Amino acid sequence: MARGPASSLFRVYAYKKNSSRIRVLLCNQQYITTSSTSFGQYHHRGASQNPFLSSSFHVPNRPFSTNLITLACLGLISQRKNVLGSDYFHVKPFSSVAEDGDGDVNDNSEGGRTDLVDLGCEFDADSGKSIDFDNENEVTSCHEEEDGVYEDFDSAMAELDNDSVDGEGAANGEGYVHVACRNPLELYRELRDTENGVKLRRSDWVTLTETFGVLSRSGWASDQALAIYIGKAFFPTAVQKFKKFFFKKCSADVAKYLVTLGPADAAVKFLFPIFVEYCLEEFPNEIKQFQGMVESADLTKPHTWFPFARAMKRKIIYHCGPTNSGKTYNALQRFMEAKKGLYCSPLRLLAMEVFDKVNALGVYCSLQTGQEKKYIPFSNHTSCTVEMVSTDELYDVAVIDEIQMMADPSRGYAWTRALLGLKADEIHLCGDPSVLNIVRKICSDTGDELYEQHYERFKPLVVEAKTLLGDLRNVRSGDCVVAFSRREIFEVKMAIERYTNHRCCVIYGALPPETRRQQANLFNDQDNEFDVLVASDAVGMGLNLNIRRVVFYSVSKYNGDKVVPVSASQVKQIAGRAGRRGSIYPDGLTTTLHLNDLDYLIECLKQPFDDVKKVGLFPFFEQVEMFASKLQDVSLSQLLEKFGQNCRLDGSYFLCRHDHIKKVANMLEKVQELSLEDRFNFCFAPVNIRDPKAMYHLVRFASAYSQKVPVNIYMGMPKASASNDAELLDLESKHQVVSMYLWLSQHFERENFPYVQKAETMATDIAGLLAESLVKANWKPESRKTGKPMPQQKADVYDRPRSLIKLKEK
């Protein structure tokens, strides 16, 4: 029978009956060239020790897991049940989960079952329903449908008495061993060409049904089936059809052999190559469709996505060292000397700082962030946020700051894209050493020359062993107290201002960059009473601060789920803010509020930097669009979900988290008439998904945009600064909405957002009100959810704020 196009993917051959030699033919050359490397990483752990693999098989460019070969090999020697044991390497060639590239994965059957539960049962491409192989009704219906296979137990039993399937020797499998040694393709063809198979007795029928149940639930088999583009969602359907086919056509030998194996791994491994042959012949369309989907979700070799950058001979200079060691300073010197330069910042705040600083030094520089574009006439330099990097423009010098953010689970893709795609003769990377090795690898892939420049802190960071002895009254001028929640920040500020003569500035993530800068300036300025800073981890990056000592109020934080220790790299980054060259505090000190946190701080500072193994990637819209063309009637959120499940990545990359994007996509489902591209772009708008007000406005903006009416801000402008925490939260929220409007105006047709000027004025006014509010803020922080103040503390005696202690105790 002529084979469909999918069958050209590969063929498993067995020569000679008892030989273990398998040869894999790869006929689809185009496929080999595009995909071989990505699959090449998934080697069977024991391949080199396996005589069948190491000596007999030379399969250089195989587009699927080597396990398939092993499996076929083992099919030939399937009597060796112990070889089929649980040490089989469970490959996930299509998984987007960031797993070690070394293939050291052991979750054999468990993982498989989970996959089946999660994926396999959600969709049946054939019937549009889910299939559950454990369902007894299913077995019954199978039985009912399988005409001629098993019509009536009694008559079948009678027939079996005369049938040749039974026999003394057969009871222990003797006499059927030769079945195991047969070429699966031949076996399959024999089954296919049989008119009617053998009639089974009831117990055999039950055993075989159970065996097919095991096959359908086998994570190993469903993973292997991916190699021939039988997707996880379709796998149960394919097994179901194969089962039907098998029951109809099965020969006495094969049935008996399977019965002797029982519903176990060995039977699955015997059946699987036959199943492969069946699928290749029966499901060419499904295979083609899934192959198309997988290939459109191919994120392997991302360096090839930027041919113009690849055509350039780029020089990469890695300024590698801890915080406060002068890396950015040196890189910026080169940036300012260049004819045309680009500075890529991790934060809007820092992009603004560099914009101001460079212009003040007489180098004309424009600003480009998600929210604003400030063009300075005659400027050849640009300071931008890393997400806004243009890979079309040509630069002499580009600086990518905080390059270790490539490994950030959510935003890492923006740094990866900048490094791979920037068209610049010279690219300066500033960051800690954690991504040095992976940058080396990327440069060898891209062919760029890499130069490393290592730095040490100007002055070593000193740990103060005394700590604050648990008493915030021990804070001193120039201290920065670091707490890890907004609530604690205000509790600490209140306590310090109540029990000491110090005044506190505050910096935390929800504050707009303008307000953070204003607070930083207030703190840096020596001529006022604001001499203590209370900040969140937002202080770790971007601001030039005159900090004498960083005091960790706590070394653990709530991660949305539970209280976890702050990571060593974050502790280092934050503590490193203390002491700054050229400031009144050139020597940096750090300590903790409590003595029992001190050891952890010391431990973190002593730890070497992580050696990051993978960096982030995220598909471009074009890739998502191509993927979407392979699917029908799916929402953007489902599309991203499926992309995540099916995308392929090289061992050096992971797919960035996109739960936030999916949540926004879900919210926007109710907005009709948005094109996929617009929907995709809306999902990247900066919005706090936990703030219902902000989410409401985003949906409103999207609705107006989709109806092609001018998008209005329609939001009451606060008249005065906040006098309690609810009003402060409201100001933060409103600023976020305005900022979102500005972001949308930069990312969509400007004429749809005609109130940009109004939004800019509102943003400035709200930032001003926030600054005013923070100066006088001395109220109890409220919960965003209940809007009720936290319980009052005792009036006179200072006590450490309890919130975190309670969480810890829990």
Ligand SMILES: Nc1ncnc2c1ncn2[C@@H]1O[C@H](COP(=O)(O)OP(=O)(O)OP(=O)(O)O)[C@@H](O)[C@H]1O
């Ligand atoms: N050669 C120099 N002359 C004068 N000031 C310098 C010099 N090098 C660095 N500085 C100053 O030292 C401070 C820290 O330098 P820089 O910001 O470059 O450090 P960094 O290693 O990039 O730290 P981070 O990782 O926090 O960005 C800055 O205020 C910078 O202006």
